[in-house]
Amino acid sequence: MSDAAVSAEPRxxxxxxxxxxxxxxxPGVLSEILRGRTMLPVPPELLVGIxxxxxxxxxxLNDRQAVVATTDFFMPIVDDPHDFGRIAATNAISDVYxxxxxxxxxxxxxxxxxxxxxxxxxxxxxxGGAAACRAAGIPVAGGHTIDSxxxxxxxxxIGLVDPADIRSNAGARPGDVLVLGKPLGVGIFSAAxxxxxxxxxxxxxxxxxxxxxxxxxxxxxxxxxxHAMTDVTGFGLAGHALxxxxxxxxxxxxxxxxxxxxxxxxxxxxxxxxxxxxxxxxASYGRDVALAREMTAVDQALLCDPQTSGGLLVACAPSxxxxxxxxxxxxxxxxxxxxxxxxxxxxLSVA
Numbered sequence: 001m002s003d004a005a006v007s008a009e010p011r012x013x014x015x016x017x018x019x020x021x022x023x024x025x026x027p028g029v030l031s032e033i034l035r036g037r038t039m040l041p042v043p044p045e046l047l048v049g050i051x052x053x054x055x056x057x058x059x060x061l062n063d064r065q066a067v068v069a070t071t072d073f074f075m076p077i078v079d080d081p082h083d084f085g086r087i088a089a090t091n092a093i094s095d096v097y098x099x100x101x102x103x104x105x106x107x108x109x110x111x112x113x114x115x116x117x118x119x120x121x122x123x124x125x126x127x128g129g130a131a132a133c134r135a136a137g138i139p140v141a142g143g144h145t146i147d148s149x150x151x152x153x154x155x156x157x158i159g160l161v162d163p164a165d166i167r168s169n170a171g172a173r174p175g176d177v178l179v180l181g182k183p184l185g186v187g188i189f190s191a192a193x194x195x196x197x198x199x200x201x202x203x204x205x206x207x208x209x210x211x212x213x214x215x216x217x218x219x220x221x222x223x224x225x226x227h228a229m230t231d232v233t234g235f236g237l238a239g240h241a242l243x244x245x246x247x248x249x250x251x252x253x254x255x256x257x258x259x260x261x262x263x264x265x266x267x268x269x270x271x272x273x274x275x276x277x278x279x280x281x282x283a284s285y286g287r288d289v290a291l292a293r294e295m296t297a298v299d300q301a302l303l304c305d306p307q308t309s310g311g312l313l314v315a316c317a318p319s320x321x322x323x324x325x326x327x328x329x330x331x332x333x334x335x336x337x338x339x340x341x342x343x344x345x346x347x348l349s350v351a
Contacts, residue, residue, distance in 0.1 A: 009117060012084060013194050016075030016150045047163060048099070052170040052247035055095040055230055058161065066163045068101035073109045073154020077190045077308050078207070081121045085128025087210045088153045091233065091309035093136050094214040096159035098231040098312060100167040100221025103136050103159045108143030111152035125153050136213055165221040169230035169240070170247030172315035176227055176341040178252065179324050181216065181333050182209055182311025184237055184302055185265025192273040202264050209262065210309040212332070217312060219327045225320030232310035236281050238289055238303045240313060242348050248315075251344035255351060256293065258338045261302060269298045269305075277306040292351035303350065315341055 042049055047066060048058040056070035072092035076084045089106070096103045108129060112122045133140050133155075140155075189206040192198040198206070220226050228248065232240045237259065245252045281304040295303070311333070316324050321337060328335035 009121060011079045012076035012081060012151060013079055015113065015116065047166060048168050052168060053243045054168050054170070054247075055098040056101070056159075058099060058101075058166055060163055064162055066161050066166065068096050068099050068159035068161050069156070070095035071109065071154065071156045073152055074308070075150050075152055077210075078193060081124035082128035082131070083207055083211070085125040085130075085153055086132045087128075087207075087309055089129035089132035089155050090211050090213055092155035093132065093138075093157045094217075094231050094309060096157050097214040097217030098229050099159070099161060100165045100218055100229065101159035101161035102218050103138045103157055105138050105141040105158055106133050107156040108140050109152070109154045109156065110143060110145040111148035111150070112145070113149060113151060114147050117151065125151070129153060129155065132211065132213070161218075161221075165218070167221045167226060167229040168247065169228055169244045171228035172244055172248040172250055172252070172341045173227050173317075174250055174341055174343040175318065176315040177318050177321050177337055178254065178339040178341065179314040179316065179321065179328070179335050180232070180237070180260065180311055180338045181214065181314070181328055181335045182212070182232075182307075183260035183262045183265075183334075184232070184305055184307060184310075185262035186210060186307045186310065187236075187275045187278060187305040188265045188269045188273055188302070189262065190308070191275045192268045195273065197268070197271070197273060202268075205262055205264070212309075214312050216327045216331050216333060220312070220314060220324060223316070223320055223323050223327065225317035226314060226324065227317070228315040230313050232307045232313050234277065234306040234308070235285075236278065236304040236306055237313075238348060238350070239281055239285055242285055242288055244313065244315065245348055246346045248341070249346050251342045251347055251349065252339060253342060253349045253351065254339040256295075256299065256303070258336060260334065260336045265302065266298060269301050274301045275306055278304045281306065288347050290347065290349040292349055295350070311335075
């Protein structure tokens with residue numbers, strides 16, 4: 001197909017009713033869907049399953065090795081096909097890092113409207129995903145394709161971890177400090193992009209953060225005093241912090257003034273560029289968030305903003321904070337201390 005024909009194609013984001021991790025089913029709806037489902041017997045080798053809404057499943061092979069398995073896919077968050085592929089693949093691979101694992105290989109999940117998009121565009125999406133896999137040092141070893149109404153792309157990512165190094169989202173302890181590896185605001189940026197209001201500098205910031213693999217994960221998992229990790233994605237900081245709190249049976253406290261934001265995210269949110277997923281997130285779990293300060297509508301939107309390929313949220317002992325920040329910063333992440341873990345009823349407080 002000619003370049004002119006490719007340029008005449010519709011914008012990728014115009015073909016999707018949602019984009020990136022904002023496509024996730026709202027937490028409350030997902031809970032309702034899963035409630036009462038019959039669960040199969042769980043073998044003792046399954047070290048991490050569905051019980052704590054963790055980032056990946058982990059299955060023990062022997063005393064020193066366990067398989068980490070995860071899958072993630074979504075509709076376009078950007079219009080550039082190569083960037084879309086990179087973002088989707090990075091997001092999927094990062095779930096392996098969030099468990100403390102090292103990726104081994106990936107399988108591609110591809111659903112495309114083949115009568116709407118050219119083979120060149122679809123190929124560019126796959127090339128973007130392959131580029132992210134190369135950055136992680138892994139091959140795309142296969143996959144599956146379907147003809148679908150909306151463009152969908154993602155990966156099954158398989159990794160390996162020493163069972164002693166598994167860091168689920170359920171290990172936080174009272175007294176721990178919370179560290180966040182990436183700034184918030186990706187959902188805000190994606191809403192602005194879809195409406196033609198994100199400038200070139202903003203787009204560059206969005207691509208930089210969403211295509212940065214969470215490679216500090218395995219090194220963090222091996223640090224003494226690191227007790228829990230998760231990545232902040234479609235349910236926003238509040239949603240994934242609540243999952244950590246519920247898994248550990250502790251109360252998480254977030255200092256909102258310390259939470260890093262992408263440059264320009266607050267101004268864009270104030271201008272009305274907020275995703276529908278942000279509101280759905282708050283409707284699902286807002287009753288479990290105690291606001292110890294006056295939160296504006298913009299603050300609330302940022303707190304619940306769905307992150308695509310978001311940062312790691314780490315719970316660690318106070319004595320380990322310096323080491324955690326050193327690992328992050330040594331790999332180019334401007335991580336920040338954003339709160340603490342206390343005893344008490346499982347939940348989240350924001351002050």
